Amino acid sequence: MSKKYVKVSHLALSVGLFTASFSGSALAAGELHLYNWSNYFPPSLLELYEKETGTKVTIDSYASEDDLLAKLQAGGGGYDVIFPGASTLGVMVEKGMLANAGINKMENFNNLLAPFQTIAGDENREYSAPYMWGTTGFTYDPASVPGNSLEESWKEVFEPRAELKGKIAMLNEMIDVWNSAAYYKGIDKCTEDPAEAQQILDLLLAQKPDVKLYSSEGTIDRMIAGEVPLHMQWNGAAHRVKAKKPDVVYVYPKEGTSFWVDNMAIPKDSPNIDEAKAFINWMMRPDIAAEASNYTGYSNAVKGSGEFLKEELKADPAVNTPESYGDRLRAYKACSPKSKDLREKVWTKLKS
Template sequence: MTKRNLTRQIPSGVSRRSFLAGTGAVAAGLTFSGKGFAAEEKVLNFYNWDTYIGETTLDDFSDATGVSVNMDLFADNDELFAKLKAGNPGYDVIVPTNDYVERMISADMLVKLDHSKIPNIKNVDPAFLNPAFDPGRTYSLPYMWGSIGIGYRKSRVDAVPDSWKVLYDSDKYAGKIALLAAPSTVLQVGCKYLGYPLNESDPAVLEKVADMLIKQKPNIKVFAEDNGQDLLLSGEVDLTMEWNGDILQVMAEDDDISYVVPKEGGLLWEDTLCIPTGAPHPENAHAFINFLLDAKAGAAIADFIQYATPNAAAKALMSDEYRNNPAIFPTDEVIRNSETAIYQGTDYTQLVDRLWTKIGAA
């Protein structure tokens, strides 16, 4: 989910535009709600991770509705939260991750969705319709899901790096490793490596993880702003902590790159579609969310960005190569060993911030 060119060709043997044409994912073939357009200006402001939308999705929506889409990009959930916490500058649809949905609900930063305006909810896999972080999908709908693991260059390692040790607790690849510049995620995965729960909140345990990271800092080339896959592709690092879809995108360009979730397990996440408090175009926002949940539009998005779709109707249109790829859809073993982050309140957030400052200053 980093800042790269959206015209990058990702594997399937056909171009993105060919895929769109082949599935009929053009304005005339999509199912969406047009309610409310007459009452609002024809504009939608979308705040999204980069490389996290189909190649023509925004144009398709505009062609179908006459609503033009402005898309701004954020690098991580902390940036998204801070921008909206200071007051919504005009965004209509945002894409927070599951634990930040909880945090934003608690802070009254999201509005309730009108499900009657999003009939394509019917396309969502029932397994995603009642998550603990948003029971009944009152404030959010699922966009994509996946894992965080290790992307690596096969020719530069002597074995599959199947433990977080190579990033957190080893000088074996000194100067050639990257971790995400994501405080809570890095600390949570460090807890997993040390045998604690991902959502461990004991300050003594988190201090232990922070001390381990401080000791490891000389071996870490960079805490990457979610561009570890680009560093891997360019050869600047040989191993990186990253989102699975980002690594899959560069695997399409270089067959020397691969991805693994370590044996200790990792972090499973779900990104969602939400309408922030103060959205200036709520009707357009509902229509846009409904559009993204269309089967054909959803398939085109998933094919382009190579993340796991929770849209059952979209998944049914995808190739076996996509549906059966364990780097996209984690295996049962990975799911058993992994955990999902939860929002643990302001005291935990302040502790993470303090420890991250300590790590950075060391």
């Protein structure tokens, strides 16, 4: 999900633990090509991995999961490790686009927290491992909104107050926008009813004049610079905004807040499958997963990583979801082809 200031915090520890994690000598020099959201992977880990393995790592970025899927479907890229969300992962498994890498048999797989050892579409975790997980809500700057406070509701986004009209920003992500609109309208996000899909479209079209832009990139800088007072945003991005603007508020809307997991997977035509497998195994180490969390501002799924996390990450409710908000979280749900078709038609009409 572009979720995403560099800070090297655990390099010395990471270096010291590296050899044990591979149960053998360092890997032979090779190449590794990553394809990920922009600003969503720590440069410190790229440097560490190159230093310890001799493997040359390059990384390219995409602006949306639609771009990721389209590029791989077209046979482009030559990538070794990609980072799809649950929905895109399911499509890729179904279409035979991924290598069955036996992730569940890797040495570090048992480091994963139990709930993350399976995922819809890859129930046995043969094709994927979790990277980061988080939520989709919205962030606002109290100094720039009426009364310095907004309701914990999607109403503030889809039916903004007069002072905010034309000033809000939305993610440019079909699923996130559709799901949030469905939560607000009280509609099943996997609805197959054209009349309910029309209700969602009507809501989004009515909102569209109030939206300054749809963009999943630059959400952090946009909020820090004060370009918009309210942004539909992923929680890790909100955490990184708070590092510069401590007063901003991340909202878990009461109607429902999407809970998502981004994953690591290997395209079936990866030119460096052995290097890709070694890399994913390495990423499931507690200290390495923590370094990724400290950079991105998102939670990871690896047991024992907590001791390596920055204190401000543990203390931020945008990242460490308060127990009282637990009933607001909505997990990924695999929708039928009919439902997906309705969602895609609504998105096309909205963006046309």
